[in-house]
Amino acid sequence: MRVSRAERTANYVILVGFAMFALYPVLTILAAALGPDDTGRATSSVLGLHPGNFSIAWNVGHFSSYLATSVLVSTTVVVVSVVFSILSGFALGTMRFRGSTLLFYAFLVGIMMPSEAIVVPLYYDLRTLGLTDTLWAVVLPQIAQSVAFGTFWMRAYFRTSSRSLVEAARLDGASTRRILWSVLVPLARPAIVTLTVLVFMWTWNEFLIPLVMVTSESLRTAPLGLAFFQGQYTQGFTLLAAGACIVATPVVLVYLFLQRHFIAGMLEGAVRE
Amino acid sequence: MAQRKSAGPPGEPRRVAYLYLLPAFLVYAAFLLYPLVRSIQISLYDWNGNTLATWAGLDNYAEVVTDPALRSSFGHALVLVFFYAVLPLVIGLGLASILNRARVRGLAFFRTVIFLPQVVAMVVIGVAWRRMYAPDGSVNDLLRAVGLDSLARGWLGDYAAALPAVGFIGTWFEIGLVTVLLLAGMGQISGELYEAARLDGAGPVREFFAVTLPSVRGEMAVALTLTVIAALRTFDLVYITTRGGPGLSTSVPSFEVYNRAFQQGRVGSAAAVAVVLTLIIFLISVGITRVADRDSR
Numbered sequence: 001m002r003v004s005r006a007e008r009t010a011n012y013v014i015l016v017g018f019a020m021f022a023l024y025p026v027l028t029i030l031a032a033a034l035g036p037d038d039t040g041r042a043t044s045s046v047l048g049l050h051p052g053n054f055s056i057a058w059n060v061g062h063f064s065s066y067l068a069t070s071v072l073v074s075t076t077v078v079v080v081s082v083v084f085s086i087l088s089g090f091a092l093g094t095m096r097f098r099g100s101t102l103l104f105y106a107f108l109v110g111i112m113m114p115s116e117a118i119v120v121p122l123y124y125d126l127r128t129l130g131l132t133d134t135l136w137a138v139v140l141p142q143i144a145q146s147v148a149f150g151t152f153w154m155r156a157y158f159r160t161s162s163r164s165l166v167e168a169a170r171l172d173g174a175s176t177r178r179i180l181w182s183v184l185v186p187l188a189r190p191a192i193v194t195l196t197v198l199v200f201m202w203t204w205n206e207f208l209i210p211l212v213m214v215t216s217e218s219l220r221t222a223p224l225g226l227a228f229f230q231g232q233y234t235q236g237f238t239l240l241a242a243g244a245c246i247v248a249t250p251v252v253l254v255y256l257f258l259q260r261h262f263i264a265g266m267l268e269g270a271v272r273e
Numbered sequence: 274m275a276q277r278k279s280a281g282p283p284g285e286p287r288r289v290a291y292l293y294l295l296p297a298f299l300v301y302a303a304f305l306l307y308p309l310v311r312s313i314q315i316s317l318y319d320w321n322g323n324t325l326a327t328w329a330g331l332d333n334y335a336e337v338v339t340d341p342a343l344r345s346s347f348g349h350a351l352v353l354v355f356f357y358a359v360l361p362l363v364i365g366l367g368l369a370s371i372l373n374r375a376r377v378r379g380l381a382f383f384r385t386v387i388f389l390p391q392v393v394a395m396v397v398i399g400v401a402w403r404r405m406y407a408p409d410g411s412v413n414d415l416l417r418a419v420g421l422d423s424l425a426r427g428w429l430g431d432y433a434a435a436l437p438a439v440g441f442i443g444t445w446f447e448i449g450l451v452t453v454l455l456l457a458g459m460g461q462i463s464g465e466l467y468e469a470a471r472l473d474g475a476g477p478v479r480e481f482f483a484v485t486l487p488s489v490r491g492e493m494a495v496a497l498t499l500t501v502i503a504a505l506r507t508f509d510l511v512y513i514t515t516r517g518g519p520g521l522s523t524s525v526p527s528f529e530v531y532n533r534a535f536q537q538g539r540v541g542s543a544a545a546v547a548v549v550l551t552l553i554i555f556l557i558s559v560g561i562t563r564v565a566d567r568d569s570r
Binding site: 007008011012014019021022023024025026028029032080083084085088090091095096097103106107109112113114116117118119120121122123124140141143144145147148150176204205207208211222223224226227237240241244247248251252255256259262263266267 | 287288289291294296300301303305306312314315322375383384385386387388390391392394395396397398403404405411449450453454457477495502505508509512513526527531534540543544547548550551554555558
């Protein structure tokens with residue numbers, strides 16, 4: 001398409017402007033985290049940067065513990081809900097049975113539904129069962145939410161991809177289990193990777209469910225830990241910024257490597273967020 | 274979704290399907306469907322979370338309409354819809370059509386950068402913007418640098434400015450999502466349409482309204498669904514930046530649910546707010562999807 005030089009220049013100016021706007025808040029935090037401590041605490045500097053802030057936040061701010069909890073919670077939610085979603089998506093996508101449409105719509109409800117809709121009874125019912133302030137209360141509701149999206153996502157994939165392949169494998173005498181794990185799953189790898197990164201991101205960043213379910217400091221996830229740290233540590237911004245960097249980094253790193261999956265997944269399938 | 278017989282899944286009817294569905298459905302039913310039904314049940318009672326609940330009928334729902342605090346929280350959500358959905362859509366349309374018109378270099382990089390806010394935890398975003406909105410933060414520095422000293426203030430502590438300030442964070446957050454979504458749609462418009470428009474002597478503006486805009490109506494609907502729902506669900510951001518204050522000036526429905534259920538011991542009322550909010554979100558998702566479906570047919 002022909003575009004004049006002036007228009008082209010103006011376009012670049014606009015684009016660079018918006019890119020800077022998008023990055024600025026992120027860079028604010030990064031710069032503050034690497035800067036000299038603003039409460040006067042002495043930290044050693046390397047080339048004018050102060051990476052020591054991270055180790056102070058890591059130890060003094062207990063971010064090592066928050067991060068460990070988050071890793072445990074995300075890993076559990078991702079592994080369990082991806083496996084369950086492959087199984088249920090396989091059933092809904094490739095098999096005919098009574099009630100399949102009804103079940104599909106039941107899962108669809110969970111995609112649109114906000115956490116706010118269930119968090120109140122979840123807390124009080126789990127409290128009755130003595131499960132609040134345990135990781136079960138953080139993990140199980142998030143598996144339920146992820147399984148709703150995952151079933152929808154894997155069903156869509158299995159429906160479009162595999163009819164003749166399933167027929168052929170069945171004629172060869174392959175069992176249903178073998179068809180799924182040796183034929184379909186290897187082919188579905190891109191869809192499974194997308195599902196994995198989305199569930200990881202949603203679980204890592206989830207705030208309301210851990211906020212409501214957990215009271216012990218040792219069970220706080222990374223975002224929850226950061227929120228409490230902000231409330232308690234009011235002098236200065238340096239350590240808060242370092243903590244914020246620690247909380248954001250895992251998802252941002254995965255995003256930088258697998259951004260195609262993030263963008264495709266959130267645009268095609270993300271009715272949930 | 275009416276499906277013809279041949280469009281259904283292949284193979285004979287299979288009982289084993291239930292076995293495959295069982296694990297997912299059990300967790301889903303126990304931790305999502307059941308609590309959803311319980312929300313509706315609790316919303317019909319007056320309950321402080323500890324002592325015995327008393328039947329309240331639809332009183333909690335009447336309160337959603339009559340209680341000034343709740344009414345204003347839904348009003349605030351509407352303001353957030355403007356900032357989360359309308360503004361990003363307008364800006365995103367502009368940005369995407371610029372990118373689509375001039376094949377600029379570095380498009381992939383730009384897309385990565387502008388989409389980045391979507392993957393950063395809302396708590397981190399809240400921490401960053403709280404700093405920028407502080408009386409000595411960079412927003413005020415910028416205003417002073419361009420001579421608008423009179424506008425400088427502690428944005429999140431100001432009764433009139435706090436809600437738009439929170440909303441603007443939403444605008445920042447959603448621009449990338451909307452732009453990337455629209456860009457994908459515009460990439461599919463056939464070049465012939467633009468050629469034809471140009472032969473008719475259309476400039477960039479006419480071209481935008483005659484060709485680009487009608488072609489991305491489906492993408493606009495998806496963008497609106499995602500962003501409107503995000504606006505209505507806002508919780509993390511308000512919790513981190515303002516806790517609903519100053520006064521009640523940034524209180525939103527999700528925050529009222531949390532506040533009532535876990536701070537004020539008004540569990541029934543909290544459940545009623547949650548149910549109303551969920552219904553609104555369902556209606557909007559279904560409504561916008563319907564409109565988009567009709568367009569694409």
